[in-house]
Amino acid sequence: MRTLLEVEGVSKGFGSVIANENISLTVKEGEILALLGENGAGKSTLVKAVFGLVKPDAGTIKINGTVMESGDTAAAIASGVGMVHQHFQLVPVMSVTENLILGDEPKRFGVVNIKQARKEALALSEKYGLEVDPDAIIEDLPVGMAQRVEILKALRRDVKLLILDEPTAVLTPQETDELLEVLRNLAKRGVGILFITHKLREVMAVADRIAVLRGGKLMGTTTPKESSEAKLAQMMVGREVVLRVEKSQAKPKDVLLSIKNLRVSDDRKLESVKDLSLEVHAGEILGIAGVEGNGQRELVEAICSMRSRLSGEVIVKGQEIPNLNPRAAHLAGVSHIPEDREKHGLVTSYSIADNLVLNRFDQAPFAKGWIRNLEEVANNGEALVEKFDIRAPDAYLSASSLSGGNKQKVVVARELSQQLDVVVAAQPTRGVDVGSIEFIHNQLIAARDAGAAVLLVSAELDEILSLADRIAVISNGKIVAIFNSKEADRNTIGRLMAGLAS
Amino acid sequence: MDAKQSRKLDFSPILVPLLSIVVALAFGGILIFIQGINPLLAYRVLFTTAFGSFDGIAITLAKATPLILSGLAVAICLRAGLFNIGAQGQLISGALASAWAGYTFVGLPALVHIPLALIFGAFFGALVALVAAVLKAYRGVHEVITTIMLNSIVIALSDYLTSNPFKEPDQPLTRTPKIQDSAQMPDLLGLPLGFFLAIGLSIILWWIMRNTTTGFSIETIGRNKNAGWYAGISVKKTIMLSMLIGGAVAGVAGAVETLSIIGRFEPAFNAGLGFDGITVALLGRANPLGVIPAAILIGGMRASGSTVQFEAGVAPELVDLLLAMILFFVTAPLLARFFKNRKENVAMTSGWSN
Amino acid sequence: MKLRTSHYLIFAFLAAFTYFYSKDGLVATSVLYTAIQFALPLALAAMVGVMCERTGVVNIGIEGTMLISAFTAFFAGAILKNTVQGMLVGVFTGAMMGLLLALMAVNWKMDQIIAGVILNILAAGITSFYYRQNYSIPSTLDPIDLPVVGAWPILGPVLSFHGPITYFGIFFILGLWFALYKTSWGLRSRAVGEHPSSADTAGVSVTRLRYLNVTVAGAVGGLAGSYLALEAVGIFERGFTAGKGFTALAIMIFGRWNPLGALAAALFFGLTQAVTNQLMIDEVVEIPPQFINMLPYILTIVVLAISAGKVRPPAAEGIPYEKEKS
Numbered sequence A: 001m002r003t004l005l006e007v008e009g010v011s012k013g014f015g016s017v018i019a020n021e022n023i024s025l026t027v028k029e030g031e032i033l034a035l036l037g038e039n040g041a042g043k044s045t046l047v048k049a050v051f052g053l054v055k056p057d058a059g060t061i062k063i064n065g066t067v068m069e070s071g072d073t074a075a076a077i078a079s080g081v082g083m084v085h086q087h088f089q090l091v092p093v094m095s096v097t098e099n100l101i102l103g104d105e106p107k108r109f110g111v112v113n114i115k116q117a118r119k120e121a122l123a124l125s126e127k128y129g130l131e132v133d134p135d136a137i138i139e140d141l142p143v144g145m146a147q148r149v150e151i152l153k154a155l156r157r158d159v160k161l162l163i164l165d166e167p168t169a170v171l172t173p174q175e176t177d178e179l180l181e182v183l184r185n186l187a188k189r190g191v192g193i194l195f196i197t198h199k200l201r202e203v204m205a206v207a208d209r210i211a212v213l214r215g216g217k218l219m220g221t222t223t224p225k226e227s228s229e230a231k232l233a234q235m236m237v238g239r240e241v242v243l244r245v246e247k248s249q250a251k252p253k254d255v256l257l258s259i260k261n262l263r264v265s266d267d268r269k270l271e272s273v274k275d276l277s278l279e280v281h282a283g284e285i286l287g288i289a290g291v292e293g294n295g296q297r298e299l300v301e302a303i304c305s306m307r308s309r310l311s312g313e314v315i316v317k318g319q320e321i322p323n324l325n326p327r328a329a330h331l332a333g334v335s336h337i338p339e340d341r342e343k344h345g346l347v348t349s350y351s352i353a354d355n356l357v358l359n360r361f362d363q364a365p366f367a368k369g370w371i372r373n374l375e376e377v378a379n380n381g382e383a384l385v386e387k388f389d390i391r392a393p394d395a396y397l398s399a400s401s402l403s404g405g406n407k408q409k410v411v412v413a414r415e416l417s418q419q420l421d422v423v424v425a426a427q428p429t430r431g432v433d434v435g436s437i438e439f440i441h442n443q444l445i446a447a448r449d450a451g452a453a454v455l456l457v458s459a460e461l462d463e464i465l466s467l468a469d470r471i472a473v474i475s476n477g478k479i480v481a482i483f484n485s486k487e488a489d490r491n492t493i494g495r496l497m498a499g500l501a502s
Numbered sequence B: 001m002d003a004k005q006s007r008k009l010d011f012s013p014i015l016v017p018l019l020s021i022v023v024a025l026a027f028g029g030i031l032i033f034i035q036g037i038n039p040l041l042a043y044r045v046l047f048t049t050a051f052g053s054f055d056g057i058a059i060t061l062a063k064a065t066p067l068i069l070s071g072l073a074v075a076i077c078l079r080a081g082l083f084n085i086g087a088q089g090q091l092i093s094g095a096l097a098s099a100w101a102g103y104t105f106v107g108l109p110a111l112v113h114i115p116l117a118l119i120f121g122a123f124f125g126a127l128v129a130l131v132a133a134v135l136k137a138y139r140g141v142h143e144v145i146t147t148i149m150l151n152s153i154v155i156a157l158s159d160y161l162t163s164n165p166f167k168e169p170d171q172p173l174t175r176t177p178k179i180q181d182s183a184q185m186p187d188l189l190g191l192p193l194g195f196f197l198a199i200g201l202s203i204i205l206w207w208i209m210r211n212t213t214t215g216f217s218i219e220t221i222g223r224n225k226n227a228g229w230y231a232g233i234s235v236k237k238t239i240m241l242s243m244l245i246g247g248a249v250a251g252v253a254g255a256v257e258t259l260s261i262i263g264r265f266e267p268a269f270n271a272g273l274g275f276d277g278i279t280v281a282l283l284g285r286a287n288p289l290g291v292i293p294a295a296i297l298i299g300g301m302r303a304s305g306s307t308v309q310f311e312a313g314v315a316p317e318l319v320d321l322l323l324a325m326i327l328f329f330v331t332a333p334l335l336a337r338f339f340k341n342r343k344e345n346v347a348m349t350s351g352w353s354n
Numbered sequence C: 001m002k003l004r005t006s007h008y009l010i011f012a013f014l015a016a017f018t019y020f021y022s023k024d025g026l027v028a029t030s031v032l033y034t035a036i037q038f039a040l041p042l043a044l045a046a047m048v049g050v051m052c053e054r055t056g057v058v059n060i061g062i063e064g065t066m067l068i069s070a071f072t073a074f075f076a077g078a079i080l081k082n083t084v085q086g087m088l089v090g091v092f093t094g095a096m097m098g099l100l101l102a103l104m105a106v107n108w109k110m111d112q113i114i115a116g117v118i119l120n121i122l123a124a125g126i127t128s129f130y131y132r133q134n135y136s137i138p139s140t141l142d143p144i145d146l147p148v149v150g151a152w153p154i155l156g157p158v159l160s161f162h163g164p165i166t167y168f169g170i171f172f173i174l175g176l177w178f179a180l181y182k183t184s185w186g187l188r189s190r191a192v193g194e195h196p197s198s199a200d201t202a203g204v205s206v207t208r209l210r211y212l213n214v215t216v217a218g219a220v221g222g223l224a225g226s227y228l229a230l231e232a233v234g235i236f237e238r239g240f241t242a243g244k245g246f247t248a249l250a251i252m253i254f255g256r257w258n259p260l261g262a263l264a265a266a267l268f269f270g271l272t273q274a275v276t277n278q279l280m281i282d283e284v285v286e287i288p289p290q291f292i293n294m295l296p297y298i299l300t301i302v303v304l305a306i307s308a309g310k311v312r313p314p315a316a317e318g319i320p321y322e323k324e325k326s
């Protein structure tokens, strides 16, 4: 079989971060190469270099034996590379057809022949058995469907090498299995596939060969036969990993957080939390499992009073939280680790110390009346940097210069260093290295043990399974089932997440 | 501002503006040279008139006074992520209101009359800003367009008022009557009292931004509105507050011009002061103290514009051109790129929807 | 029901026409003729905004672009003693302003609002420094008597006898609408303005397209400036554009970033002004001239307050594209 892709000695740095260091690998026709590595290992950077979205500092990339000019996406596409991105590369306000043809439109004298384009879209979707409505607008589609469009977009260009960057992160287990099946079929047709993930199960299921990245370096290549999940995990992280979090039996007490008949709409004014009720007890972690985009974000923001509630109540320690008043929610005892730390959790141009008091800068001891007490802010900063193991020379460094894991630790430190009643943690370990993940997990368990009611929302089913004492499955804005974590099994939860009755 | 600034000294906030002035002067020199005039002569006249004598400096500082204030009006809003292009309109509104208060009230002691007229100026400056602030906070209308439109509206309105109800009787000119002596702001140490007022306001606002919870709220909203909302800061209130502060300060700028320099309101006498405030604020890196040297520099250029024409034969609009180029170089990253640390960027909003 | 600019327009048009026609047919047609003249520079200037913002670049430097183009068009026309050549110089100047904006916004990734303000202040500085009195152009651009249309009753005198820039401008706006929604350039431009990384990953160069569109838009702004100096009045004064470049932005927003919508909105603005003027001349209402001057500015604010929140701007507007951050 011919070699499609040869990566030779590619290196790429972003400032002081070395994202890729002297990486070499190959992909052959009809082969599925899984690229495995934890968050920040440099997987995306590497494939972006292949696709011409990132200019490597050193090394060469050959496609079909031809050396590619770095940073030339159009050339990569022309030589048969297609990419399904981690963040969908679809124009939300345009139709499926328009997205499929973008950049290579059927046209005469510059005028797009939209009828022909539509026909092409239908033919394509039929050919690969990936059903989509060519006239649907992308932003109205569910994620799994949008991903199909992404894949079709790549296939339309007659790809020889298909790159998929963490395609399963947004899928239910069932949708994942379907996707893996599609990949196998494509491989049979001779397409080379470079498949990125950090989920070991998928790698073992689908890969012909496995390349493991860690800290920007290639740790080695292996095959599913020669390897095991434990071995791969060790290669990925560099030490033995406890795949299961150690925690004691939960001792739940009174209800601290209670949500009654909550209805919330999303940014597009569509109702995305539908008459949802839920109770979380002191001393337990309640995990919300669900495919992203099923109302989790709106639920969290409504609890924290950041998003308007259409109706329903949020009650913390018997006290109702007013609508649209994040300060009141905070004062009532809600700690919130937000889903998007860069957007909500931090002012990155502020110092770590200022970020550590971001939502209490005007309360004692950080302010006396109108005047801020900068000394207290500094002391608090130094103490928390130490206590929460934030890797920074001092607390006055601007938060922008921290790594993802340490930024998240700043948020976690701020939220868990106060009086703990209710902790709402949304995707608390997204984009964070394994060391920080363990640390954050332990902090959440410590908060639980200290008597807090912890609501954990995560797109990673594994995280929910290992941390939560009870698991609520959310689908289409409703809680469809609640399990004790002992009774929970991945398959049932997966089916519920997908909206199928169990 | 930060709890403690990073200990490494970073000179780029000073070096970049200085360098941009030098480069702008160099380009301006080329343009003067093309007109057949020796640029060194023109610049020497410019410099010696503005800063070469005690009298010159006094005039420069007098010219700088409203610029410090209008620069401050723009700078405070920039801190909150708002671009207040409306300092001009707010300033005119303040100038007219203080003139009215200055000539209408009779028999007040100066100690009451002057503050009263200043408050009128501040209030009516803030009133103009209020329109833009409400539209921004509650309707999400971008402040750049509204403030520019308000400038034109205020100019037309003030023109109407000075040619009708507020007109000086029995006079051909469109202007208000002269203010009472009791409203006339005195000089102090040979400098207008307003200059000290401007310096005082700069220091107060600097201190507020640095040390108070209000300052922290404004700064937070300016840098990351979403994080501010998450942290429980009211975005709407903060937008309103900073716009109103900006409007009031611009109003005071107009009042000071009226009460200490012009002595009445005459349309067009205040032209450009508010727009120069944009240059002052950006040159001063939106820092309440930084606007002082920036305003003095620009005040000096404004003060000597006509002498340069007289002695070197360059049109006084040279100053407009130089200022435009200074603004270009100070904001374009060309020069800043020589200095690694560009993080201390002014927070700004882009796009029309919030 | 959706708020539609065209509804306002039709209503305003009918009301105004009926009112004036009931008094005097000639006045009625002249009001409409004047409305087109008021509307044209606004509509063209709004196209500058549409072209830039549809590819994701905010341009608040339209005012400066028009000002400096009017300036160069006028003085070039006066010095070369040729109005048409003056117009070409004006268009070229506009393109250069567009290029400068593209440089600041696309290359240097500057804050686009600041970049636009710089264009305005630069234009004001240059035009006031180089302004000279006692120059005049040989003549304004000659109006064109439309062959068939000119003979139509009622509509003939409204539509005929406008200058060449007016006719070209209207065709340009129609063409832009077609190009934006029917051609691959339009599809790509809109994609770049909504979600640039999608376009990039589909092999469309975001940088190149933004440069192209912003520069061509600048040339259109130059045409609008030339219209003011060479077709509408035939003079140049300092600060001569009087905020039209900013009103144009409101018109663009009111027209939902759609060329035809913006054209309708501009006609609405033009009609309002023409009607007010006529009412003044007829001494129907006694309004101080200062208030008449205020009208477009107040209208701009009102229009923005109405449309805000109801319209959805191109999603990537104002955000510099960072290739490696996709």
Ligand SMILES: Nc1ncnc2c1ncn2[C@@H]1O[C@H](COP(=O)(O)OP(=O)(O)O)[C@@H](O)[C@H]1O
Pocket: A014, A015, A017, A018, A019, A037, A038, A039, A040, A041, A042, A043, A044, A045, A046, A404, C324, C325
């Ligand atoms: N555009 C960028 N600017 C700065 N740092 C970046 C950029 N892209 C990636 N990085 C950094 O490079 C490292 C590797 O990132 P990435 O390739 O996205 O990892 P992965 O896809 O394996 O999670 C991370 O530390 C990340 O923070």
Ligand SMILES: [Mg+2]
Pocket: A043, A044, A045, A086, A165, A166
């Ligand atoms: Mg990645």
